[in-house]
Amino acid sequence: MSFRQEFVAFAIAQNALRFGEFKTKAGRLSPYFFNSGLFNDGASMGKLAAFYADAALDSGVGFDMIFGPAYKGITLAAGMAIKLAERGRNVPFAFNRKEAKEHGEGGLIVGAPLAGRVLIVDDVISAGTSVRESVAMIRDAGATPAAVVISLDRQERGLGELSAAQEVSQQHGIPVIAVATLSDIVAFLSAKEGEADKLAKIAAYRAQYGC
Secondary structure, three states, X not given: OOHHHHHHHHHHHOOOEEEEEEEOOOOOEEEEEEOHHHOOOHHHHHHHHHHHHHHHHHHOOOOOEEEEOXXXXXXXXXXXXXXHHHOOOOOOEXXXXXXXXXXXXXXXXXXXXXXXXXXXXXXXXXXXXXXXHHHHHHHHOOOEEEEEEEEEEOOEEOOOOOEHHHHHHHHHOOOEEXXXXXXXXXXXXXXXXXXXXXXXXXXXXXXXXXX
């Protein structure tokens, strides 16, 4: 089983990936729901960070450090840096504050200085706001955004014909790397018995909203 398939199994076991009928922010009725906030203990966060490290290394994208936008990106950046170090790849990491600190070390960035090729890590991409802000902070510091790593790409259209991930990639000229995509969820369910109903509902949803 590939790490992508393992991630889907892990997300289901953690109840972070559920099937049923869920209304998205866009008002669509989705046959599945993903909530990365349910990776909320040491063991699950450690496994999640390891999957992020797998995805980053598998992509072949070169990077010198990791940046995690507040708030969900903070634990992801720290966890991923730890997992990379365990594999012999020790890289610095940083994250931002929501508001600039006026005392002490001050500023918006906490951790290592933004430099070189910076890998942005976040949970999912919806409106792309945190990526846009991250790219601006990285470029303002004289560094280069290398790519964005997310946990799941829903592979569905945003406001236009492109998905949110495709829009971000096009707008900023950087790749979006997903630990898993909707296609990986379909492949996982297809390999199991008794999942025809879920697969049919996902197929219908993709026919309507897929990119």
